Amino acid sequence: MSQETATRPAGTAQPALEIPLPPLPPDWRSLARAFVHQARVRWGQLAVSDSTGASLTYGKTFIRALALGRVLARRLGPHPYVGLLIPPTVPASVANLTLTLWGRIPVNLNYSASESLINSSIDQCGITHVVTSEKVLDKFKLRPKGELVLLEDIPKQVTLADKLWAAAVAKLVPISQLDRFLPGLRAENLDNTATVIFTSGSTGNPKGVVLSQRNVLTNIHQINTQLNILPDESLLGILPFFHSFGFTVGLWTVFCLGKKIVYHFNPLDAKTIGKLCETHRVTLLAGTPTFMRSYLQRCDPKQFATVVHLLLGAEKLKPELARELRETLKIEPMEGYGCTELSPVVSFNVPHDKVLADGRTVPGTREGTVGLPVPGTSIKTIDPETGADLPRGTAGMILVAGPQVMVGYLNQPEATAKVLKNGWYQTGDIGYVDEDGFLRITDRLSRFSKIGGEMVPHMAVETAIQEATGTNEQNVAITSLPDLKRGERLCVIHTPLGITPQEVNRRLTAGSMPRLWIPAADDFIEVESIPILGSGKVDLRQLREIAQQRVPKS
Structure with missing residues (x-):
């Protein structure tokens, strides 16, 4: 499969609201050459440093x-x-x-x-x-x-x-x-392989995502065009390089745009991260809502005084946390969306107005969405069962096309063909694009359970349990196991909730949630902490293993 095939969907109309992408800078013939130009121009300027004190x-x-x-x-x-x-x-x-x-x-x-x-x-x-x-x-x-x-x-x-x-x-x-x-x-050659990033293996064996030089360079250009990265931008690098965001943004965005970055190997080490942000005057901080919640609790807000861009992804940003970030840090959080197969950035909110393709100007942030697609990106939704295209504004499986779409899975043509058709990558996420082009994610297809013939969204159940227990913490995660009577059963993996599972069940029953969606009290499993991957995402594989070990078989 050539990368040219993946840059524009064959035989499909380009969505009207797609924002065009300017050409790549002339020096960006490869990642190596982009760096060399920056090195010669910025010879004596700081490039990289880390929490051990090393700097170059x-x-x-x-x-x-x-x-x-x-x-x-x-x-x-x-x-x-x-x-x-x-x-x-x-x-x-x-x-x-x-x-x-x-x-x-x-x-x-x-x-x-x-x-x-x-x-x-x-x-x-x-x-x-x-x-x-x-x-x-x-x-x-x-x-x-x-x-x-x-x-x-x-x-x-x-x-x-x-x-x-x-x-x-x-x-x-x-x-x-x-x-x-x-x-x-x-x-x-922009079609040469830049790296192979392996999927987390959270739902099965890892697959090698082949990203070309074009994929990575274009995604950097898309991010820069969408965000207007500052001339003196200083980044905090806490995401590992085996994570596509860590590789594209934490490594090559810095080297290709001539910015500086300070690394720390543990994103949960709030005390050190606060000190690094203050000492190195970090302006761009990227992570997950879970990480930021920890920083709010353990760091002095003054340590983030220089942060201008706060980019959050991998999990849903709760309105309560977004409000606390605005009030405490005086920063507008930018919720975004991406995945490894898309190099990884697809969309994100920005703190400034954006001009749409039709000439209209809209605020760059829309609460509850993951922002406008980065320039050059097409998004549509399809019916997950029939594959039929859905009208704009209708929720369905999200498909993405653009120059950041991966080349394919390494040596797995069948797996590639399942998710990549005519240049459109099937994300497995459920959502829709609104009238102005903002993308809203409602759930992940793999995070649904079919119970009694009905599709039950795990995210909605997690949110209902958090509301019932009066907490905004990431202390609840839903998985499922086979069930002889109803097809599947929901299992609730949770840290201490403050009330019993029976009381949670009672409150959910008294609310508006469909009875079919309410987990049984016997299927609540208390753990010390929710298992998290190095990328900050919930480890779905480990959730299932915990449920298999602790829940009696039906």
């Missing part, structure tokens, strides 16, 4: 990447895919950059997953070498397949010749001649 300017980042490339070239075999098992830090960003400059394909492995899932990703890519750290292996109790290249061993392998060569090439060789030294600048 653009010039030093370039030199460090070239020296590391020489070392890796002596270690790596011919296979293009190279595994990386490193949390978001300065070394992790340099390692990703190095592989790209040297024409390799970095594959960031999910260190929060089980060893078997990590090895599945390694096998699917045919990875022979994994760049990692002894600290990471010890912390996560992992020993992945393949030959391990430990960061701790790299410094003593860098020779004086490596250092001199790297400094000379980075600083003195004209950009037009750099392709003689850097394979990543040779035979540039």
Whole structure:
């Protein structure tokens, strides 16, 4: 499947409200070349830093990447895919950059997953070498397949010749001649693979999402065009690079647009994150509502005084939290939407007015929505059962087309064909586009249960239980198990609710919720915490496993 096929739906009319995307900047012939131009222009400016105190300017980042490339070239075999098992830090960003400059394909492995899932990703890519750290292996109790290249061993392998060569090439060789030294600048093609991002495996085995250079570069351009990124934008990088947002925004948006970023490997470490935001004068903070709720509770609001852009996704932003963020931090939260297969950003709200394709101007934020699609993106909805196109404003399965649509799943043509048809990617999410083009998500198709022949939305049940218990915390998650009588049964995984399951059941019954939707009191399971993936999303696979272990079989 070529990327050209995925950039415009074949045989379909372009939605009237799609906002056009300006052409890519002329220097963006590849990720490597976009970085090189920024490095030369911003040589002495800060590029990356992290919570360990490490920091590099653009010039030093370039030199460090070239020296590391020489070392890796002596270690790596011919296979293009190279595994990386490193949390978001300065070394992790340099390692990703190095592989790209040297024409390799970095594959960031999910260190929060089980060893078997990590090895599945390694096998699917045919990875022979994994760049990692002894600290990471010890912390996560992992020993992945393949030959391990430990960061701790790299410094003593860098020779004086490596250092001199790297400094000379980075600083003195004209950009037009750099392709003689850097394979990543040779035979540039936007359809070349930039990375493989593996799905979380929350609902099954991970699939390798192949993202091209075009996918990543275009999504960066879409984000920049939608948001109007500040000239001195300073980002906080807390999402791992095995997460598509962490890879596209936390790594390449910074390098391609010449911004600066400070990394921290634990998004739940509120105390450190507050200090980093204050010290580094962070202006763009991206995360999940769950993360922000923790920061509100544990950080001094003054630590976020410089934040201008607060981008939230992965879960629904509750109106109560949005209001608290406005009142406490004086920031308008920007709820957005995306997925790995879409590089990942599809839409998000912005704090300024937007001009629609038909010339009308509307406020860039509409509460309860995930914003306007980024420029160049088409969205439609279809009936999940028949596949028929639905009128604008009608809820159905959301389909997305645009230059950010993935190339496909690695070596899985059948799985690719199921979700990608004529350039339209079937997201599996349920929602609709309103009259002005704003996208509203109502649930995920995989988060429905068919009970007594009726589709029951998990998100609606979760919200009803939270309202019944008087809490806005992310303390309830619904999963389901097979049921002989009704097809499926809902199981409520929850932290302490303050009232008994019987009382929750009584309050739901007294309300307007259909009786079929109300979980039985026996199907409530109390846990210490809701299982969360490294990306901040609820771990659906672990939810199901908890239910299978704790709920008696019907």
